Structure formats: structure tokens, C-alpha cells
Amino acid sequence: MKVRKIVAALAAVSMLAAVSAQAVSAAGETVTIKGEQVTAAAGDTFSLTVELSGVPSTGINALEFNLAYDTSVVTVTGVTAGAVADKGADAVEGYADAPAFYANYATAGSIDVTYSTGLEDSKYWITSDGVFLTVTGTVSENAKAGDSTDFTIGAIGRNVNDESSDINTDIVAAALTSAGVTTYATKTTAGKVTVGGGTDLEVTLWGDADVDGDCDIIDVIAVNKDQLGSYTLSAQGAKNADVNQNSKMEYGDAVNIMKSLVDLVVLPVQA
Numbered sequence: 001m002k003v004r005k006i007v008a009a010l011a012a013v014s015m016l017a018a019v020s021a022q023a024v025s026a027a028g029e030t031v032t033i034k035g036e037q038v039t040a041a042a043g044d045t046f047s048l049t050v051e052l053s054g055v056p057s058t059g060i061n062a063l064e065f066n067l068a069y070d071t072s073v074v075t076v077t078g079v080t081a082g083a084v085a086d087k088g089a090d091a092v093e094g095y096a097d098a099p100a101f102y103a104n105y106a107t108a109g110s111i112d113v114t115y116s117t118g119l120e121d122s123k124y125w126i127t128s129d130g131v132f133l134t135v136t137g138t139v140s141e142n143a144k145a146g147d148s149t150d151f152t153i154g155a156i157g158r159n160v161n162d163e164s165s166d167i168n169t170d171i172v173a174a175a176l177t178s179a180g181v182t183t184y185a186t187k188t189t190a191g192k193v194t195v196g197g198g199t200d201l202e203v204t205l206w207g208d209a210d211v212d213g214d215c216d217i218i219d220v221i222a223v224n225k226d227q228l229g230s231y232t233l234s235a236q237g238a239k240n241a242d243v244n245q246n247s248k249m250e251y252g253d254a255v256n257i258m259k260s261l262v263d264l265v266v267l268p269v270q271a
Contacts, residue, residue, distance in 0.1 A: 035191020070149035079103035082131030145235035
């Protein structure tokens with residue numbers, strides 16, 4: 001199967017990095033893989049992006065990681081390549097070759113993602129920050145408001161190669177050419193789907209993320225902590241804090257709540 005070519009190539013990169021990290025690692029180069037945080041009601045569909053930042057100027061033509069999530073909260077129905085991964089490599093390499101972007105979500109609770117192209121022309125590589133992929137799915141009809149699942153970013157748990165029973169523990173991000181291999185360190189932030197209260201949930205006070213009846217600096221902190229994953233807003237808190245009115249939690253909501261406290265904006269603001 002052609003997809004095996006991708007896995008074999010990435011396994012070789014991972015193994016090489018483990019054996020000789022100093023020889024192939026790019027000092028100071030760290031690629032950040034960050035999932036989006038979204039809210040959707042029970043029974044509704046959701047869309048969650050995974051973005052790359054800190055992409056090196058040399059580019060990336062080999063990338064591999066896994067997304068793990070809670071199947072009791074959501075069902076994944078599709079994974080599509082984002083703009084930074086859709087560079088036209090498939091058309092050049094031909095239909096018979098494995099696709100540059102491949103996502104296997106057949107196993108519930110797990111998405112294995114690989115990106116690999118044999119083209120040495122970097123215009124077909126990942127060369128800029130932006131959306132790498134989008135996950136779509138549905139929220140369980142049995143989920144309750146306030147339930148949530150992280151989309152945790154980690155290594156694909158495969159054998160490091162066909163001859164070894166050792167299990168891979170590395171996220172792979174690399175530039176692989178005939179001249180050699182350069183691997184990059186990675187940093188990750190999990191995505192999250194939080195179950196909202198549906199259309200019947202009304203805003204009690206714009207900006208009141210902690211639902212204490214006031215809009216103050218504590219609400220700014222609550223939204224920021226929610227984005228960092230150290231705190232989860234309640235469904236009502238998420239509804240109140242969505243001051244950008246785009247049906248998702250983001251740092252921009254915290255910024256606008258802060259601006260409202262010094263009379264720079266009036267809540268809510270336009271999406």
C-alpha cells in the first residue's frame with residue numbers, strides 16, 4: 001500500500017533523530033502545533049483547526065503526530081488538509097504516489113496524521129505558519145453542557161521500524177532531502193471541544209466568564225486560563241465570554257473584555 005511509504009520514511013527520520021540527535025537537529029528551531037478551542041451544542045457539528053507556528057525558513061517536508069480525543073463526547077467524521085499543507089505536491093508526484101497529506105481516523109479516539117513529500121523543491125513543502133488541518137465531527141447527543149474533550153497532540157504509537165518492537169515516542173518534524181536530514185523540536189497545545197448549552201442558553205452578562213455577576217479582571221484571567229487548558233469555563237461562562245460573537249473561545253475574547261474595562265470597546269464586539 002502506497003501509504004506505507006510515508007510511514008516508513010517518517011519512521012526512518014524518527015529513528016535517525018533518536019540515534020544521532022546532535023548531528024541532525026536544528027538548534028533553536030521549534031515548531032509549535034496548536035489545536036483550536038471551540039464550543040458546540042450536544043448533537044451539533046463542530047470544526048476544529050490545528051495550526052503550525054514557528055515553521056523554519058528551510059521548510060518542513062516530513063511531519064507526523066497523533067490526535068487523541070474522548071469518544072464519549074465527540075465523533076470525528078473528517079480530517080482535511082489546511083492551506084499550509086495543500087501546496088500541490090500530489091499533482092506533481094502523480095496519482096500513483098501516496099498523498100502528501102494523510103489522516104487515518106478509522107480508530108475511534110485517535111487520528112494519525114502524516115505529511116510527507118519526496119519533492120526536493122521547497123515550494124511544495126510546508127514553508128509558512130497557518131492552518132495545517134481541520135477536524136470535523138459531531139458532538140454526542142448524550143453530552144451535557146460543560147462536558148469537554150481535549151484533542152491531545154502526541155506521537156504516533158507505531159513500531160520505530162519493521163525490524164524493531166520498540167514503540168515510537170516522538171512527534172516528527174523534519175526537512176528530509178538527498179543531502180541529509182534536519183529535525184526540529186516541537187511544542188504542542190491541545191485543542192478542545194466544549195459542549196455548550198445550545199440555542200436556549202442566553203447571555204447573562206457580557207464578559208462575565210466566571211458567572212459571578214460582574215465583568216472584571218478575573219474574567220480576563222479565567223478566559224486566558226481556559227485557553228491554556230488549566231481551567232474550563234462553564235457553558236454559561238463560555239456563552240458570556242464569547243464577546244467576539246463567533247461561537248468559540250479565543251484569546252481575542254480576553255483582550256476585548258480587558259479593553260471594555262478601560263472603556264476602549266463596548267461589549268459585545270462584532271465578529
